[in-house]
Amino acid sequence: MKNRIIFLIGIILLLYVKGYGQSISPITLNFEELSQLKEEDTNVKKIADAKRELVKRSNQILTNRKTYSVTYNGASLPGISKNNFISYHGYMWPNPKTKNGLPYILKDGKRNPYNEKISDRPMLEGLNRDIFQLGLAYFYTNDEKYVLWATTLLNCFFVDPKTRMEPNFNFSQVTPGKNETGGSIMEAVMFIEVLEGIQLMKSSPNFSQELSRNLNSWFGDFLGWIEESPKGKINALHKNNRGTYYTLLRCDIAMFLNDRKRATRIFKNEAYQRVIDQISNQGEMKDELRRATPLGYLKYNLKAFNELDEIGKKLGFDLFNYNGPKGESLKKAFEWLDRYKTGKLVWNYSSEGGITTPRRAMMKNEDENSVRFSVERFDNYLEILTSRSK
Template identity: 30%
Template sequence: MPRHLLASGVLALLTASMPAASAAADSGTPVCEGSMGYASAFDGRRTFLWRPDWLETVKARLATDPTLQPARVAMLARADGALTRGPYTVVDKTQMPASGDRHDYMSMGPYWWPDPARPDGLPYVRRDGQFNPERATNAFDLSDLEAMSQDVQALSLAYYFTGDERYGAQAAAFIKTWFLAPETRMNPNFNHGQAVPGRVSGRAEGVIDATRLVRVVESLGLLDASPALTDAERAALRDWFAALVEWMATSPIGREEKAATNNHGVYYDMLISEFALYAGMDEVAQTVAERFKQARIAPQVAPDGSLPLELTRTRSLHYSTWTLTAAFDLAQLGSCVGVDLWNWQSADGRSLRSATRFMAGWAGRETEWPWPELDKTETTGLYEVFQRGAWAWNDADLAADAALYRERNAELDLNLRLPPYAP
């Protein structure tokens, strides 16, 4: 089905169409223009979260800043390693999805374990926050999806930073194997994501496994400068993601995940927007971003700025920052379709900024966090939230908060969703 017709059907299921909004930007700042992304400011490269000015700044600093040389070496080592790995595919897992089709992606819920009270361990029981290593085995597809997306990202970045076509060609080969080759391609659905042995063959929570595909979409933008993918292959990839958008909007599992009222709902909105923009379905992305105000921010952010449903988790600090990073991604994607989520607030003050201020109240004293948290030494999320918040609102206090965590999270300065900080 043509993508523009898919978009119409998806919109009808998501919500009524929203009025168009005009995007505004400071003079000289690159503008994300709907499904064209930053192409007009980036020599035709169609990225959405990876801003060309940030990429160019990082590229220049990698060449001159000695403090980033370890990160540069590590990035190129990952890309060089990827030249000898793969390709990856969903068809080589040892378990069969309930559908009977090996082309269907399959993973296991991360916090589910064999029941020690039963000889066969079935049905599995939940231990929130405790990862079962079985999920990362070749019985499932998660480890291959993670490796494929990490390698594609490393290769595409190495291609951008060095111009070496070997990296672009290998990234394209991985992409064609995973998405396009008839004998190895993944079907565009997550019907069997986060299955639980003895309970269910797939859950709505499995949609969140698709976060790895965001790396692929942004990497495809960098590969727009490479001859390693043909125009026909690029069109086929857009069709694949359009089909995934349709599945997310129409399938029982996709619609259940859309109805989630915690971090899963936020991630659903971010993911469907990213994939819709790549597929050329601008109206879908605009509708989701506009709906995000009343459907996510207003009910999920408390008047004090906390995220109450995330505070109930055994990893509440992690889930609070993890939810905000997805919301920030959607705010960036919303700017592509003229929706300002950065500065929206409800009548009683619930907003992304108030949620960020709440987290900033714990800057430098995360070990005093009073809610459940299995690992209070994890500061990656705090650094990202403060660094991106400092950029979004030109907030010097948040920049100072980010500085508290910069040294121990230096590798994140090559995370291209982060604005490069001033040395």
């Protein structure tokens, strides 16, 4: 919870910077709503404390001077270059019915810690955390030291031939003992915050045009892999959070590449259908409710839908207020969860902890024009704007 509050306030701090926005193009962040929060909040001490924590953590990144690369970790597969991202399905465990434990079997909701140790995922998590943190710190302080180190991290992970990652996820979430596995983009969604951090720093004179070109080339190739490769296209078939993130990630990368036409095409062709396929006319997400830990998956999927809605707004669409042919609605999904948070209904889908589900900021009052925010109120909302629980 502390990390989430610091994350929230860190973004709020961005709004205190004079003259922001002329050369910054946020993709999934909504500065208008955050600006409203800033105007309503009078708890200056909390903001000042968050500023100090933001700078402290960012300075620690500079002190640690840790770089990230898929070539650093112990992940490997026979005949596969270490420049490829390799990870193992987190919920897969050795098969107790076979001598060699193969093929691994699914234990939904129960993460295998060994799979994490031999995966490249920690490298991507580190890059995601540091780039976004440094982006926030730079945008607030205008201190170029944060950009200088961020460019080192980006060059290491995406550019340097010795350490760069190949732009594909052919070997992500592999299941030992099974053929034709890999290709899940669920770990690639961490690139969304990486790209947001880059957007916050691109106006710096120390963020070179050469680096921008290299990043555009890398993510252009990666978007091509998602849309054109057999493994990439499999993600489109999923009618749950994986399908939502497939649409969101592609829209996000297209916006990063300043290809609004492509982002518009993706959004129009897929975003509304995702609502129809996944949300009932009562607001339930039945596929997520079948999971061993449904609450976490509901929030995770709502996070994706919310960010997709933010991109849609920038393209002139309104996904939140859309109603499908049978009454399917993203707004109803928020309202459905909200009834559990307020105690109107009792959560009996799993034994997960207390209901701390997010509420859409605009849902405090029926009249969206009269919405009022508070730090505590908005903290609940930001649960779906931040990354998964850490």
